[in-house]
Amino acid sequence: MQLKVPGPMVVSDFTQQVEAIIGQSVSKCYQCGNCTAGCPAAPEMDFGPQRIIRFVQLGLKDLALTSNTIWTCASCVTCTTRCPQEVDITGVMDALRIIAQREHYPVQDRYVTALNDIFLGNIRTFGRQYEIGLIGKYNLRTRQFFKDVMLGPKLFFKGKLKLLPHRSGNVREVREIFRRVKEESAASSANRAGRA
Amino acid sequence: MRFAYFPGCTAPGSAIEFEMSTQAVLEPLGLQFDEIPNWICCGATMGHTTDDNLALALPAKVLLNAREMGGGLEVATVCAACYNRLRATNYEVQHREDRRAAVARILGEEYGGDVGVRHLLDIVVNEIGTEALSEKATKKLGGLKVASYYGCLLVRPPKMVAFDDPEEPRSMDRLVDAIGGEPVDWTHRTECCGGSFTLSKISIVRRLVNDILSAAKDAGAECIIAACPVCQPNLDLRQAEVEKQYGEDYGIPVLYFTQLLGLSLGASPEAIGLDKVIVDPRPLLSAKGLI
Amino acid sequence: MARIGVFVCHCGKNIGATVDCERVAGEAAKIPGVVHSENYLYMCSDPGQLKIKDAIRDKKLDGVVVAACSPHMHERTFRRAVAEAGLNPYLAEMSNVREHCSWVHQDIEDGTAKAIDLVRVMVEKVKLNQPLTPIRVPVTKRALVIGGGVAGIQAALDIANGERDVILLERDPSIGGHMSQLSETFPTLDCSQCILTPKMVEVASHPRITLLTYSELEEVDGYVGNFQVKIRKKARSVDMDVCTGCGVCMEKCPVKKIPSEFNVGLSMRPAIYTPFPQAVPNVPVIDKENCIYYIKGKCKVCEKFCGPGAIRFDQEDEIVTYDVGAIVVATGYSLYSVGEKPPGSTIAGYGEYGYGNIPDVIDALQFERLASASGPTEGHMRRPSDGAEPKTVAFIQCVGSRCPEKGITYCSKICCMYTVKHAMLYKHKVHDGDAYIFYMDIRSGGKNYEEFVRRAIEEDGVVYLRGRVSRLYRKDGKVIVRGADTLSGTQVEIAADMVVTANATLAQPDSQDVAQKIGIAYDKYGFFSEKHPKLAPVETNTAGVFLAGACQAPKDIPEAVAQASGAAAKVLEMFAVDELEREPTIAVVNEDTCVACFFCKRICPYSAVEEKEIKDRDGNLIKLVSHVNEGLCQGCGLCVVACPSKSIELLGFTDEQLFAEINALAE
Numbered sequence A: 001m002q003l004k005v006p007g008p009m010v011v012s013d014f015t016q017q018v019e020a021i022i023g024q025s026v027s028k029c030y031q032c033g034n035c036t037a038g039c040p041a042a043p044e045m046d047f048g049p050q051r052i053i054r055f056v057q058l059g060l061k062d063l064a065l066t067s068n069t070i071w072t073c074a075s076c077v078t079c080t081t082r083c084p085q086e087v088d089i090t091g092v093m094d095a096l097r098i099i100a101q102r103e104h105y106p107v108q109d110r111y112v113t114a115l116n117d118i119f120l121g122n123i124r125t126f127g128r129q130y131e132i133g134l135i136g137k138y139n140l141r142t143r144q145f146f147k148d149v150m151l152g153p154k155l156f157f158k159g160k161l162k163l164l165p166h167r168s169g170n171v172r173e174v175r176e177i178f179r180r181v182k183e184e185s186a187a188s189s190a191n192r193a194g195r196a
Numbered sequence B: 001m002r003f004a005y006f007p008g009c010t011a012p013g014s015a016i017e018f019e020m021s022t023q024a025v026l027e028p029l030g031l032q033f034d035e036i037p038n039w040i041c042c043g044a045t046m047g048h049t050t051d052d053n054l055a056l057a058l059p060a061k062v063l064l065n066a067r068e069m070g071g072g073l074e075v076a077t078v079c080a081a082c083y084n085r086l087r088a089t090n091y092e093v094q095h096r097e098d099r100r101a102a103v104a105r106i107l108g109e110e111y112g113g114d115v116g117v118r119h120l121l122d123i124v125v126n127e128i129g130t131e132a133l134s135e136k137a138t139k140k141l142g143g144l145k146v147a148s149y150y151g152c153l154l155v156r157p158p159k160m161v162a163f164d165d166p167e168e169p170r171s172m173d174r175l176v177d178a179i180g181g182e183p184v185d186w187t188h189r190t191e192c193c194g195g196s197f198t199l200s201k202i203s204i205v206r207r208l209v210n211d212i213l214s215a216a217k218d219a220g221a222e223c224i225i226a227a228c229p230v231c232q233p234n235l236d237l238r239q240a241e242v243e244k245q246y247g248e249d250y251g252i253p254v255l256y257f258t259q260l261l262g263l264s265l266g267a268s269p270e271a272i273g274l275d276k277v278i279v280d281p282r283p284l285l286s287a288k289g290l291i
Numbered sequence C: 001m002a003r004i005g006v007f008v009c010h011c012g013k014n015i016g017a018t019v020d021c022e023r024v025a026g027e028a029a030k031i032p033g034v035v036h037s038e039n040y041l042y043m044c045s046d047p048g049q050l051k052i053k054d055a056i057r058d059k060k061l062d063g064v065v066v067a068a069c070s071p072h073m074h075e076r077t078f079r080r081a082v083a084e085a086g087l088n089p090y091l092a093e094m095s096n097v098r099e100h101c102s103w104v105h106q107d108i109e110d111g112t113a114k115a116i117d118l119v120r121v122m123v124e125k126v127k128l129n130q131p132l133t134p135i136r137v138p139v140t141k142r143a144l145v146i147g148g149g150v151a152g153i154q155a156a157l158d159i160a161n162g163e164r165d166v167i168l169l170e171r172d173p174s175i176g177g178h179m180s181q182l183s184e185t186f187p188t189l190d191c192s193q194c195i196l197t198p199k200m201v202e203v204a205s206h207p208r209i210t211l212l213t214y215s216e217l218e219e220v221d222g223y224v225g226n227f228q229v230k231i232r233k234k235a236r237s238v239d240m241d242v243c244t245g246c247g248v249c250m251e252k253c254p255v256k257k258i259p260s261e262f263n264v265g266l267s268m269r270p271a272i273y274t275p276f277p278q279a280v281p282n283v284p285v286i287d288k289e290n291c292i293y294y295i296k297g298k299c300k301v302c303e304k305f306c307g308p309g310a311i312r313f314d315q316e317d318e319i320v321t322y323d324v325g326a327i328v329v330a331t332g333y334s335l336y337s338v339g340e341k342p343p344g345s346t347i348a349g350y351g352e353y354g355y356g357n358i359p360d361v362i363d364a365l366q367f368e369r370l371a372s373a374s375g376p377t378e379g380h381m382r383r384p385s386d387g388a389e390p391k392t393v394a395f396i397q398c399v400g401s402r403c404p405e406k407g408i409t410y411c412s413k414i415c416c417m418y419t420v421k422h423a424m425l426y427k428h429k430v431h432d433g434d435a436y437i438f439y440m441d442i443r444s445g446g447k448n449y450e451e452f453v454r455r456a457i458e459e460d461g462v463v464y465l466r467g468r469v470s471r472l473y474r475k476d477g478k479v480i481v482r483g484a485d486t487l488s489g490t491q492v493e494i495a496a497d498m499v500v501t502a503n504a505t506l507a508q509p510d511s512q513d514v515a516q517k518i519g520i521a522y523d524k525y526g527f528f529s530e531k532h533p534k535l536a537p538v539e540t541n542t543a544g545v546f547l548a549g550a551c552q553a554p555k556d557i558p559e560a561v562a563q564a565s566g567a568a569a570k571v572l573e574m575f576a577v578d579e580l581e582r583e584p585t586i587a588v589v590n591e592d593t594c595v596a597c598f599f600c601k602r603i604c605p606y607s608a609v610e611e612k613e614i615k616d617r618d619g620n621l622i623k624l625v626s627h628v629n630e631g632l633c634q635g636c637g638l639c640v641v642a643c644p645s646k647s648i649e650l651l652g653f654t655d656e657q658l659f660a661e662i663n664a665l666a667e
């Protein structure tokens, strides 16, 4: 691997993109590794969170956005809580996932995004979560028809899965929120692209 | 004390016993929870990992709805994940001008983070207080050994939640003590259970759940209590498969703190949904003469 | 009519490039009262100064204005020259046409116009200048050294060996400070006690040193050369003149379970104790909070067994006062604790390390005691929980330090080096043991320091892992260390038998109180502030008060000792003269108009304003007025502004003079 610096080293667009979302400068990170040390999901990650922050510092966008790390992060906030430099690493992970999805980076791990999609789809449709629908659709989308198949009945017979969704009376407003969020997010990325 | 209640999406379903037991403790504790009319989902983890604007807009809408109820009510919730999202939203709009403006554009209404958000555990321990609680708890737990599991989102990040220590929280331990249980000192109070991966990355979840259960067992816990409808099912529902994978035999019932609280306040086992828990707590509780 | 000379300096091109000096001199000559005016390339040079001297003599000048650089730079130079020509030096002033003019202007027209204004202003002031004479204050040639750590010991010995009297004040029952607790010292591994004890003994026996242990500073009054210090000698409950130091009382005392401060809680001590066997003085004290007699009124076992009869239960604290001319502050440091944040503190603990409640997680000072041949384990590696020899030890650096999240931004400077020493000592004692050091950087600048680190890695097999440790918890009698190695990019988990944390160096918890008593400044962490970070590192902003050792910033022994010797040299320099000279630009009170409101007294930051009684011939009080102590006043001018009856003037900067300056501009 090689990091080439073709001209004057400026803060890369990618670094700025992440910083705009988290509202903080990643230059605070002094690479102590505390985030990696305490991360419950680190054993399964190809790069620990500390490496990811380094990639962001250096503007190494592809490395950051194609790593499985950002999809393996459990959003547990351990890293952010303990970072001696008060870097919001969990926030950086969110930002990277958001950018990867917006810019259609090939996602190594379809499972997580599939779940996110269905989850948010449910909110858009019902205003709330619809758990049995979530599990069913998820297994369909990810073609794991029999996954966790034993858990379903357990829940069902305990009266914990409802066959019919609960709707919020606010569904129309919720759809409106989704629509405006889409506009807002498109506008803010366009804005950033324009500035860059 | 009156609050605007945000039940969260798991209340009618997978965490129905949390909801039942919450309802069962309100009256004896002198609390009034008025459900926020037409509340919507806060977006949970899926929201903030997908779109930064969505992550704030959904919770902000919930908080605005609560404000419309009038009376300057604070929002109460029992779900640690919802609690975290609602508090995070308040923090962000309070501290970041750009985010507040974006929320206002999306919702067509200004929200400045002025609606307070409390978790039931915070209310019980800090508003009602352990002394009063101890008086109200007529049926003491007889030294039941309880491991209090806080998980990640209830106490982190401290900047945003802050009702207890982020690394060594003790609210639930104090609650257990007040109702006659024996809080066990253990190491995994705040270790992550992998909650947000419960459907997608099961191998990580199993590894983390095993660590937690084994720490509870080592500490001599007879049961675990949780304050989050994501953690509880992870530890409860997945216990059998974790035992199989790691060749362990835990059999540790995982309850909601409201269930033990309800029991001590004299609620019936049915009212607090003891039958809904997968690793059945009833043999343990009846052996202890508690049901 | 005034006879003033104006001298305009080019400062090479520094002024000359943006100010037309010749024109300035020409314009100055036109000001009424100016009888001489010239310009020259370098006024501060010998020929330049000669021009001033000559003009004073030839033209009988009664005032001089030098338009040149800042008074900070050369006021002394020119005033000396003026004095040599027989004129009172305070009749000379500088007009700053460099920093305030040529350096900030681009345009020569602007620069020249402004320079002319600045000269006019100063000429008007000088017309009103009065001759002043420097204030002379006598010097008491005795020093107070506060703190008996290695820095205080060194400073006291150097001053005493320079044939001056020293009071050495230590609040603990013995001198020695932290160094007496250390096992062996980097980078040479010589035994700390062996090199310190001889110095401690020398202090105790030096005829010039008065040693006051178990004593505290109560009050400091006075000013440079003339301090009065009040010291509380706490009751030891033992007669120092009678006690032979036999130690029988300590053996017999029935109280046995008080955690030893010296061994940082790793062993227990009785209620009557000396901190350690080599204590100086070797006289015990009774810890009244834990003595059965003081608590319950019964026991006196020590008294029964004390052969010479030295126990004095009725001894009381004694206040003693000394006059001293200089003060050396050497109060040292304290160690950060990972425990929960004390109320009011801005520095938090480590919940992720269990707030210090995990057995077998010890701090670096505890490790020193474990490794010390005179320590609770006689130097054998035994972990606290079960006394077993730890086979895997993890050392964690930067605990508390460099951690804004916990409230400390600075690097503690010494811990990289003592940690490598610890790992090395451990490997020397437990040959089949493993030592891991979690670090962020290895800061080993210092003579033979880097070589010491390499030796630990290459010869002793110490393993460095680059990363912080995120969490510690206990499992099956081990301490699980969850860290990282950022160089390989991996998470690291070690099941350690013992963990040693390199805790941050903090100021003493009471350092701010001490600073306020003495009247010196401190930074936001409570470390005392030096006068100048580069050029005056041992002085403070308060004349006559000097700093030595870790009370100023984290330091290792060589640095602490070097600074102590520096402070001693400063004291001896001061004591080389009989009188000190001070600037006469101080405040004076007009006693006729003073209404005794004492606003001035309240506002004066140097406590220089006193209340003075005016009495008639029979000694009856007529009135109270304010009086400014010449020795203390720093000429800051605050009181002048505060005085509602306009009864205070600052000599050299009177209202009349300042108004004359303003008027000159308004013309």
Ligand SMILES: Cc1cc2nc3c(=O)[nH]c(=O)nc-3n(C[C@H](O)[C@H](O)[C@H](O)COP(=O)(O)OP(=O)(O)OC[C@H]3O[C@@H](n4cnc5c(N)ncnc54)[C@H](O)[C@@H]3O)c2cc1C
Pocket (backbone or CB within 6 Å): C146, C147, C148, C149, C150, C151, C152, C169, C170, C171, C172, C175, C176, C177, C178, C179, C182, C184, C185, C186, C187, C215, C216, C217, C330, C331, C332, C333, C334, C335, C364, C365, C368, C414, C418, C421, C508, C514, C548, C549, C550, C551, C555, C556, C557, C558, C560
């Ligand atoms: C674990 C550890 C290992 C170390 N190892 C080494 C090493 O190997 N080599 C090395 O060079 N350095 C080492 N050091 C650093 C060394 O301890 C310091 O450099 C040295 O002790 C500083 O001396 P000092 O006199 O400035 O302060 P201190 O040793 O702290 O002495 C200050 C003295 O002042 C007294 N005092 C404080 N306040 C008052 C008051 N108000 N009134 C009266 N008395 C007061 C205290 O009781 C104390 O006796 C180590 C430090 C630590 C923590």
Ligand code: SF4
Pocket (backbone or CB within 6 Å): A028, A029, A030, A031, A032, A033, A034, A035, A036, A049, A050, A053, A079, A082, A083, A084, A085, A086, A087, A089
């Ligand atoms: S813990 Fe903070 S400072 Fe350390 S590597 Fe991670 S982000 Fe950087």
Ligand code: SF4
Pocket (backbone or CB within 6 Å): A035, A038, A039, A040, A041, A042, A049, A072, A073, A074, A075, A076, A077, A078, A079, A080, A089, A090, A093
């Ligand atoms: S938030 Fe993500 S990156 Fe941070 S510790 Fe948790 S899982 Fe690891």
Ligand code: SF4
Pocket (backbone or CB within 6 Å): C238, C242, C243, C244, C245, C246, C247, C248, C249, C250, C283, C284, C305, C306, C307, C308, C309, C310, C311
């Ligand atoms: S027994 Fe008496 S003489 Fe001996 S050390 Fe104690 S006080 Fe001193």
Ligand code: SF4
Pocket (backbone or CB within 6 Å): C252, C253, C254, C255, C270, C271, C272, C286, C290, C291, C292, C293, C294, C298, C299, C300, C301, C302, C303
């Ligand atoms: S009187 Fe106090 S110091 Fe003396 S032996 Fe008894 S307890 Fe110990």
Ligand code: SF4
Pocket (backbone or CB within 6 Å): C397, C398, C399, C401, C402, C410, C411, C412, C413, C414, C415, C416, C417, C441, C442, C443, C502
């Ligand atoms: S000296 Fe070394 S261990 Fe100590 S704070 Fe500085 S870098 Fe950290």
Ligand code: SF4
Pocket (backbone or CB within 6 Å): C586, C587, C603, C604, C605, C606, C607, C608, C609, C628, C632, C633, C634, C635, C636, C637, C638, C639, C640, C650
């Ligand atoms: S001039 Fe300043 S130092 Fe002097 S007496 Fe007035 S206030 Fe105090």
